[in-house]
Amino acid sequence: MGEARDNLPGLLFAMVDMLSTILSAMPFWQFVAVAIVLVLMVLFREVLWCVTSTVALVGVWLGGTLLFMAAIIVTAEVLLRKGTGALLGTSFMFSGSDEISGYLFAVGTSLSMAYVMVTKGHVRIDVLYAQFGPKARAIMDMIALVVLAIFVAAMLERAIDVASTSYVEQIRSNTQLRIPLAWSQIPWAFGIGLFFVVILLAIFRAVAAMMRGDFGAVNAIAGVSTTEEEIEAEIKGLDVRNRAPRTEN
Numbered sequence: 001m002g003e004a005r006d007n008l009p010g011l012l013f014a015m016v017d018m019l020s021t022i023l024s025a026m027p028f029w030q031f032v033a034v035a036i037v038l039v040l041m042v043l044f045r046e047v048l049w050c051v052t053s054t055v056a057l058v059g060v061w062l063g064g065t066l067l068f069m070a071a072i073i074v075t076a077e078v079l080l081r082k083g084t085g086a087l088l089g090t091s092f093m094f095s096g097s098d099e100i101s102g103y104l105f106a107v108g109t110s111l112s113m114a115y116v117m118v119t120k121g122h123v124r125i126d127v128l129y130a131q132f133g134p135k136a137r138a139i140m141d142m143i144a145l146v147v148l149a150i151f152v153a154a155m156l157e158r159a160i161d162v163a164s165t166s167y168v169e170q171i172r173s174n175t176q177l178r179i180p181l182a183w184s185q186i187p188w189a190f191g192i193g194l195f196f197v198v199i200l201l202a203i204f205r206a207v208a209a210m211m212r213g214d215f216g217a218v219n220a221i222a223g224v225s226t227t228e229e230e231i232e233a234e235i236k237g238l239d240v241r242n243r244a245p246r247t248e249n
Contacts, residue, residue: 038200045204052198053118059194060115066108070101096177103184110191114198126224134215141222142206149199156196159189 041048077097116122124144129137163185165171172178202222209217 041197041200042204045201045208048197049201049205052114052194052201055194056114056118056198059111059191063108063110063112063191066104066111070104070108073097073101073104096175096179099173099175099177099179103179107184107187107191110188110195113191113195117195117198117202120223120225124224129224134219137223138206138210138215138218141218142203142210145199145203145206145222149196149203152192152196152199156189156192159185159192163189 074097129140132140163182166180166185167182171181173181206218206221209215209221
């Protein structure tokens, strides 16, 4: 743990240095285009938040479906290899099950990250967080968002580079299946990009709330979920309130 804390400033410096390198190498027209997009995101942040929240909801359902498919593939491979093989005295091997399930897991995870951000589902250590006042908590939430945005921006740049290289050069997996890597890397990079857009919108909304002095709104956007909010989310997920009570005859 101590070594991880000592390396944390170095990691942050490396991410900031990577972003500065990207910006310095960016052509002027791309810089202007990015600036225009950011201005539009600031102006229409609430509308875009609703749109991205809907897209994130679709993404998490799709991601969950992909993860379920990955589990089915692994289960079927184990049953064929162990169960059927033990009964018939021969081993049935499904070549590529690990590879395909890995692709599905990567894409499903990236498509789900934006929804976790919208619903404040990421794990945060709040031992000291709860001891501070609303303003201090709002400042900590802003710092957490900015650091997360820097990290995801660096990850997105690498993901786009990897996916575009695989697509242009038609790189295939070094396995018997020879699957084009771009098939999984493009949706994987899209999920990370959606996650980054949600983070930016959360930052813009939180900054606007800070300027209004509405620290409660900052907490609602990026703060740690309270116990009551977690219970409310669980009740909503289980659909307890919509179930009709049982009547005994």
